[in-house]
Amino acid sequence: MSVQQLHTFIQAIYPLKEKEWEAFSSIWTPFECKRKTMLTAIGETEKHLYFVLEGLQRAFYIGEDNQEGTIVFTYPPSFSGVADSFLTQTPSKYFFETLSTSKFLRTTYKQMEELMLQYPDVQGMVLRITAFALKGVxxxxxELQCFSAEEKFRTLLKRSPHVLQIIPHKYLASYLGIDPATFSKLLSSKRI
Incomplete structure (x- = not known):
């Protein structure tokens, strides 16, 4: 498992000095799991922060009507897990599962917290990554509140056209908050 992928990712966002990088890289351990593995369930507190090396995952919510709502997809290179539960150490309101066989590096909240207390630059890096995540949210x-189905679809294709090849379309429809039939029509439409 490559810590080099993690290093490249971090350096592009918030370069760490050698001492901080050595401490940061030492807290990560390899972890693998099969397709459709539930890593976190509603009510559990997220114990790990993951860095995706291979595979596809999603966080999702199930409403009272048993309707699933996909919140986010993760794939290499990115951090993964139920971020709000991890950062606040409170019970998750979401499920987190693998959609394919996945390989990660992972660390615990305790390890991350100790490192942030010891190294202000690591805390600064975590703050920067959290800020970018909030910006995306x-x-x-x-998009979800103001865009039409077609605008949501076009925005997704502009931002991440590759997802059509790696993510099942039923999950993409759920992510966009549109009916699967509407998603299929938009996908086959010549106007898009």
Whole structure:
């Protein structure tokens, strides 16, 4: 498992000095799991922060009507897990599962917390990554509340065209908050 992928990812966002990087890289351990593995369930507190090396995962919610709502997909290279539960150490309101066989590096909250207390640059890096995640969440909130189905679809294709090849379309429809039939029509439409 490659810590090099993690290093490349971190350096592009918030370069760490050698001492901080050595401490940060030492807390990660390899972890693998099969397709459709439930890593976190509603009510559990997220124990791990994952860095995706291979595979596809999703966080999702199930409403009272048993309707699933996909919140986010993760794939290499990215951090993964139920971020709010991990950062606040409170019970998750979401499920987190693998959609394919997945390989990760992972660390615990305790290890991350100790490192952030010891190294202000690591805390700064975590803050920067959290800020970018919040920025993405707010942009997505606007899309969900204000965009038509077609605008949501076009925005997804502009931002991440490769997802059509790696993510099952029923999950993409759920992520966009549109009916699977509407998603299929948009996909086959010549206007898009």
């Amino acid at each position: 707010l942009e997505r909130q606007v």
